[in-house]
Amino acid sequence: MTxxxxxxxxxxxxxxxxxxxxxxxxxxxxxxxxxxxQSINFEVLRENHIEYLTESLKQLGRNFYVLDANRPWLCYxxxxxxxxxxxxxxxxxxxGLIDFLSRCQDQDGGYGGGPGQMPHLATTYAAVNALITVxxxxxxxxxxxxxLYNFLLRMKDASGGFRMHDGGEVDVRACYTAISVASVLNIxxxxxxxxxxxxxxxxxxxxxxxxxxxxxxxxxxxxxxGLAAMVLINEADRLNLPELLNWVMFRQxxxxxxxxxxxxxxxxxxxxxxxxxxxIIQRLHVTVxxxxxxxxxxxxxxxTESGNESSDDDxxxxxxxxxxxxxxxxxxxxxxxSTSAAMGLNNGYDFIKRPTGMKPLFNSMALQQYILxxxxxxxxxxxxxxxxxxxxxTCYVLSGLSVCQHCNKxxxxxxxxxxxxxxxxxxxxxxxxxLHNIVLDKYYEAHMxxxxx
Amino acid sequence: xxxxxxxxxxxxxxxPEWADVRPVPQDDGPNPVVPIAYTDEFSETMDYFRAVYLxxxxxxxxxxxxxxxxxxxxxxxxxxxxxxxxxxxLNADLHEELQFLDQITRENAKNYQxxxxxxxxxxxxxEHVANKELEFTxxxxxxxxxxxxxxxxxxxxxxxxxxxxxxxxxxxxxIKDDIFNNSAWNQRYFVVSKSPLLGGLEVMxxxxxxxxxxxxxxxxxxxxxxxxxxxxxxxxxxSLANDPRVASVCLDVLAGKTDYVHALNMILDLLCHRHQPSxxxxxxxxxxxxxxNLPDAGLAENVCSILKLVDPIRANYWEWRKSTVPAQD
Numbered sequence: 001m002t003x004x005x006x007x008x009x010x011x012x013x014x015x016x017x018x019x020x021x022x023x024x025x026x027x028x029x030x031x032x033x034x035x036x037x038q039s040i041n042f043e044v045l046r047e048n049h050i051e052y053l054t055e056s057l058k059q060l061g062r063n064f065y066v067l068d069a070n071r072p073w074l075c076y077x078x079x080x081x082x083x084x085x086x087x088x089x090x091x092x093x094x095x096g097l098i099d100f101l102s103r104c105q106d107q108d109g110g111y112g113g114g115p116g117q118m119p120h121l122a123t124t125y126a127a128v129n130a131l132i133t134v135x136x137x138x139x140x141x142x143x144x145x146x147x148l149y150n151f152l153l154r155m156k157d158a159s160g161g162f163r164m165h166d167g168g169e170v171d172v173r174a175c176y177t178a179i180s181v182a183s184v185l186n187i188x189x190x191x192x193x194x195x196x197x198x199x200x201x202x203x204x205x206x207x208x209x210x211x212x213x214x215x216x217x218x219x220x221x222x223x224x225x226g227l228a229a230m231v232l233i234n235e236a237d238r239l240n241l242p243e244l245l246n247w248v249m250f251r252q253x254x255x256x257x258x259x260x261x262x263x264x265x266x267x268x269x270x271x272x273x274x275x276x277x278x279x280i281i282q283r284l285h286v287t288v289x290x291x292x293x294x295x296x297x298x299x300x301x302x303x304t305e306s307g308n309e310s311s312d313d314d315x316x317x318x319x320x321x322x323x324x325x326x327x328x329x330x331x332x333x334x335x336x337x338s339t340s341a342a343m344g345l346n347n348g349y350d351f352i353k354r355p356t357g358m359k360p361l362f363n364s365m366a367l368q369q370y371i372l373x374x375x376x377x378x379x380x381x382x383x384x385x386x387x388x389x390x391x392x393x394t395c396y397v398l399s400g401l402s403v404c405q406h407c408n409k410x411x412x413x414x415x416x417x418x419x420x421x422x423x424x425x426x427x428x429x430x431x432x433x434x435l436h437n438i439v440l441d442k443y444y445e446a447h448m449x450x451x452x453x
Numbered sequence: 454x455x456x457x458x459x460x461x462x463x464x465x466x467x468x469p470e471w472a473d474v475r476p477v478p479q480d481d482g483p484n485p486v487v488p489i490a491y492t493d494e495f496s497e498t499m500d501y502f503r504a505v506y507l508x509x510x511x512x513x514x515x516x517x518x519x520x521x522x523x524x525x526x527x528x529x530x531x532x533x534x535x536x537x538x539x540x541x542x543l544n545a546d547l548h549e550e551l552q553f554l555d556q557i558t559r560e561n562a563k564n565y566q567x568x569x570x571x572x573x574x575x576x577x578x579x580e581h582v583a584n585k586e587l588e589f590t591x592x593x594x595x596x597x598x599x600x601x602x603x604x605x606x607x608x609x610x611x612x613x614x615x616x617x618x619x620x621x622x623x624x625x626x627x628i629k630d631d632i633f634n635n636s637a638w639n640q641r642y643f644v645v646s647k648s649p650l651l652g653g654l655e656v657m658x659x660x661x662x663x664x665x666x667x668x669x670x671x672x673x674x675x676x677x678x679x680x681x682x683x684x685x686x687x688x689x690x691x692s693l694a695n696d697p698r699v700a701s702v703c704l705d706v707l708a709g710k711t712d713y714v715h716a717l718n719m720i721l722d723l724l725c726h727r728h729q730p731s732x733x734x735x736x737x738x739x740x741x742x743x744x745x746n747l748p749d750a751g752l753a754e755n756v757c758s759i760l761k762l763v764d765p766i767r768a769n770y771w772e773w774r775k776s777t778v779p780a781q782d
Contacts, residue, residue: 011598012633062490068499069529074487096486103480115480116503117531167534169569206642206684215647216605217639246718249770250676256766262635262676264599292725292777361770 012263019265022385023255023374030373042372042423044401045379049394050087052379053078056391057093069113069120072104072127077395079133083439084398084429098139101127109147119151120165125177128185132438132446140449149187152178160195171212172203176225180436183232183348184443186450197235200226204239207262208247218247220260220273227277228435234347237287245288248277249361255374256366257384258400267383268375268393271367271400276434278362279403285357348435349447352412360407368404368422371397398429399437406431412440462494465501470514476500477507498522506535511542520553527557533566537573547578555589562593568602572609583614591623598627599636608643617648632668638677642684658685666702674712679719690726699723700734707737714764717741717756724753725779753778 009017030041057078067074075097082089089097103115104127110119111127128148131139155162155178162174175196182188202214203226209218210226227244230236251258251274258270281288375381380389381397405428406412408420418425433443465471478500481488491499502522505515519536522529540550551574558567575586590607593600611617621644627637645657662685668678682702686693693699700723706716720738724730730752738752742759750758757775761768 010631010633012631016633057486058488060487060489062492064487064489065491065495065526066528068489068491068495068526069531071487071489078487092484093486096482096484099482099484100486103482112531113529115482116477116506117529118534120530164565165530165534167537167573168530169565169572205639206687207639207680212601213605213608215608215643217601217636219601245770247680249767250718252766254766261599262638262680263633264635289777293779294777358773359769361767361773363766363769366766 015265016263019384019386020253020255023266023370026373026385027369039423042427044085044372044423044427044429045376046085046426048379049381049398050082050085052389053082053391053394054089054093057089057097069117070123070126071114072101072111072123072130073113074391075101076126076130076133077391079130080437080439081391081395081398083133083442084402084432086430094134094136094139097130097134098142101131102142105142105144106151107147109144109149109151118165120168121152121155121162121174121177122164124148124151125181128181129436129438132184133442135442135445137449140446143185145185145187145450145453148181148185149192152182152187152192156192156194159199160197161199162196170199172200172210172222172225172229173212175200176229179229179232184436184438184446184450186453188232193233197230197233197238200230201238204244208240208243208245209251209261210239210244217261220248220251220258220270220277223248224273224277227280231280231284231351231435232347236284237290241281241284241288241291244277245281245361248274248281252362252367256363256368256370257374258367265384266370268371268381268400269383269396271371271375272396272403272437275362275367275400275403275407276437278360279407279434282356282358282360282407283351283354288358348433351435352433352440352443355410356407364404364407364420365422368401371401371404372423372427399432401427402429402432403434405429464493465497465518471501474501474504477503479503495525498525502532502535506531509538511539513543515539516543516545523557527561527567528564530566533570537570547574550574551578551582551585558589558593562597562600562603565602568606571606575610576613580614583610583616586610586614587616594627598631598634601636604636604640607640611644612647617644617650620644620648621651628668632672633675633677635677638681642681645685654685654687661685662696662698666698669702669715670705672712673706673709673716674714676715679715683719683722690722694723694726694728700728700731704734704737707741710741713741714760717760717763721753721756721760721774721778724756727779751778 030038033041056074060074079089079097101111104111104113104117104123106112106119108119110121111124112119113123128143131143152162154166155164155174157163157170159170161170162178163170164174178192179188179196182192200210203211203216203222205211205218207218209220210223211218212222223244227236227239230239250262251260251270253259253266255266257266257268258274259266260270260273374385375383375393375397377389381394382389383393405416405421409416412431416428421428431440432438433440436443438446466476476497498518498521502518505518516536516539519532519539522532523536539545540547554567554571554574558571561567575582587607587610590603593603611620621641624637624641624644627634628641631637645651645661646654651657662682665678665682665685668675669682682699683693686696699719703716703720706713717738720734735752738756738759742755743762744758747755747758754775757771757778760771764771
């Protein structure tokens with residue numbers, strides 16, 4: 001019994017103690033098991049998850065009516081989870097996905113939450129990511145990029161931010177989803193970028209994290225959205241990264257998982273939202289260093305780092321001193337592109353190709369332990385013990401697991417060491433592009449396809 | 454989730470006022486993925502909704518139909534947006550609309566659409582609903598004091614419609630109820646920096662530093678007032694480093710020998726902002742070190758070494774911080 005158990009706390013404390021005790025009880029039970037039995041608890045139940053996911057793609061129960069305006073999200077959560085697990089669906093389901101998402105595509109661009117619904121930025125992001133994850137000519141060419149670009153322009157708000165849909169709300173989610181799809185589809189240009197950085201900067205709070213709107217509370221989901229969007233438009237140096245880093249580091253709790261906000265409860269989905277923020281900052285070491293006022297020659301990491309920052313390999317370096325993104329680091333792309341569109345495309349590509357200059361700063365093993373022991377169900381993943389699995393959590397817990405397993409590599413394309421993967425090495429899931437949350441191989445395929453398009 | 458619709462539902466196709474409308478089924482294709490097993494009521498309602506939406510029919514019956522659709526799924530943004538269009542076209546009674554919204558928000562207070570609709574309504578209704586809106590969010594906070602949407606709405610109401618008078622006191626009340634409620638601390642920061650009645654952050658800094666310090670001394674393990682304290686000196690690391698009360702509260706917490714991670718984190722910040730530590734502070738840091746044989750490094754490095762031991766979940770981070778502390782004079 002800890003001291004806290006005997007005391008009466010505030011509501012926040014009582015809730016926290018309940019959850020942490022549940023988690024600790026699980027850890028205690030597992031670590032008391034004999035080695036053989038213990039190790040089974042650390043296995044990713046790959047086949048079970050895939051079956052749960054594939055069956056959901058084919059049919060959902062009546063309780064899913066609450067997600068009737070989020071069906072492209074269901075597609076993305078499911079197909080992304082399957083791809084993370086290294087699998088894919090059969091041709092019939094693939095074609096079904098492409099066909100269904102085409103029916104969600106608005107005749108004037110963008111994707112709605114279901115056939116006939118208004119286009120919405122979040123479901124547009126989900127549909128584009130799902131189609132990229134399906135991959136292949138039919139899938140990628142089903143996206144009407146010209147009209148999508150017009151839709152994005154229509155959603156652009158006077159503040160520089162984006163609104164979710166015609167007449168909808170302006171927030172950091174809208175900024176991220178707009179910038180992410182524009183970047184990956186190679187249609188990002190100055191008109192879309194204009195002042196969006198101002199809006200996102202205005203949402204970084206006194207705590208260090210980023211809020212949904214100016215003055216709201218710093219939050220893991222919005223912090224991911226804000227930071228990823230800023231990297232994609234090459235303006236991450238406008239955020240206070242040391243403060244952001246300090247905030248996100250303190251979001252990892254005693255249970256090993258991340259919470260979304262200060263003094264809130266751990267939730268498996270933040271394994272990705274917060275974990276990816278930590279992983280993104282690992283590739284922003286040059287900017288962090290500058291903001292800390294440290295000399296350029298200062299080595300942040302004890303590992304060999306010399307020669308990895310040639311200026312054409314590092315988008316951050318390119319951006320220094322030029323406020324409008326006109327430089328192109330790789331001027332070999334399609335003729336139809338404006339220079340800034342090529343720039344937008346390359347920001348995401350260069351980012352992932354850039355070596356990580358820092359070791360992971362969060363506790364990857366503690367997070368993997370939380371994921372494997374506290375969020376995994378017989379099939380699917382959940383928020384925390386006592387909650388039920390769902391597709392959203394399955395997607396973002398697995399994405400977070402991927403971030404953990406792959407965060408200790410210098411370059412994105414090599415496999416991780418077995419010591420970085422908790423449980424058997426067969427637990428390994430695919431690496432993702434942390435700015436888009438798309439499995440890396442699928443991202444590369446799309447990058448090639450849309451660079452030429 | 455029914456309310457007044459609880460009475461025996463008559464299928465729309467049997468209602469005489471809908472006899473002229475041909476429902477439009479959802480175009481899911483021959484092999485839809487993620488198909489939902491809709492109830493007949495859900496399918497029928499949405500089929501008729503699609504019909505009026507496509508015809509852009511802004512009529513009283515269409516308005517009523519959007520209500521039925523919203524009661525079935527309040528997350529359908531298309532239905533909400535069309536409803537706004539109809540409300541505009543019919544010049545409908547928006548106070549009645551607000552009552553309807555109160556009802557469904559109480560059933561499901563976590564959805565972007567209802568809060569966005571609420572902001573749209575409150576904007577149209579203007580200043581005289583400010584108090585009602587503040588009261589309504591208060592009601593939501595009784596059940597869920599950290600509801601993100603409700604806080605955003607409350608901030609919007611204050612900025613767009615006013616009603617700042619009691620806000621600081623309300624924050625104090627919430628913090629008194631639950632000193633760990635970070636949403637209330639965030640709101641306090643918002644009030645202190647934005648309220649036209651208080652004179653802004655500069656003016657409020659002194660009393661608020663005192664307020665934060667009192668909270669820290671009550672529960673030193675509570676991160677919220679520490680971040681708040683830092684925020685009061687935002688964008689001015691020197692004023693943080695030169696405020697003697699900040700170093701002093703760190704010292705007090707260290708003296709308690711427990712729950713001092715946030716104090717050490719703060720001391721590290723002070724040192725990075727060139728704070729000149731007193732001998733007392735150095736001794737207090739040494740006194741909490743679990744390792745009696747710390748190398749003879751600077752104070753900032755020692756703080757990082759201690760944090761590595763007492764806050765192991767962030768060991769990598771503290772190790773990295775150690776590598777980035779500025780050289781000491």
